[in-house]
Amino acid sequence: MDEDYGVTGAHTEVELLVDLTVDELWSAITDLSRYGDWSPECTHAAWLDGWTEPAVGARYEARNRFPNGLVTQVLCVVTAAHPPYSFGWDVYGGAPETHEPFAAWRYDLRPAVRPEQTVVRQSFMHGPGDSGARAAVRADPVNATAILQGRLDQLRRNMKLTIGAMVCDVAGGRPEPE
Numbered sequence: 001m002d003e004d005y006g007v008t009g010a011h012t013e014v015e016l017l018v019d020l021t022v023d024e025l026w027s028a029i030t031d032l033s034r035y036g037d038w039s040p041e042c043t044h045a046a047w048l049d050g051w052t053e054p055a056v057g058a059r060y061e062a063r064n065r066f067p068n069g070l071v072t073q074v075l076c077v078v079t080a081a082h083p084p085y086s087f088g089w090d091v092y093g094g095a096p097e098t099h100e101p102f103a104a105w106r107y108d109l110r111p112a113v114r115p116e117q118t119v120v121r122q123s124f125m126h127g128p129g130d131s132g133a134r135a136a137v138r139a140d141p142v143n144a145t146a147i148l149q150g151r152l153d154q155l156r157r158n159m160k161l162t163i164g165a166m167v168c169d170v171a172g173g174r175p176e177p178e
Helices: 022-029 032-038 132-139 141-172
Strands: 011-018 042-047 059-065 071-082 086-092 103-111 118-126
Touching (some): 022 103, 022 118, 022 141, 032 141, 071 103, 118 141, 132 141
Antiparallel strands (some): 011 118, 042 059, 071 086, 086 103
């Protein structure tokens, strides 16, 4: 069995105060068709099997493009769907029935003091599945800690960019105050 090098359970998250209501942000984070517009890594996401909104067990596909040019396609299974407060999913490189998840993602939303604002926390945790990060640390175990930290830092930057793009897009559609 391969060594883990600290990959399983490696975690990162961001928590931001944004100028959208909880309902507005919930609508954005669950609109998979827009992820390709907002994310620096996820270029496509679409519900599968007739699903059109999050529900525990619902599936969707996603494609990611990495800075090195690698493009991957993954299957995601919703693990949390509590409108308008939490949306989570596991990511698989193959069928969930035969593969372990290599990542778990989650958004948690809560109203801020001002009703037109929301506190959003997005989190990521590496799972036991055979992810790109796991392959990278296996290929260079001497630098495993730095490789893993670099990936977590990249994910944190991408989370901030994605949430920022969502907020800008949604808020940009608001009519000007009278």
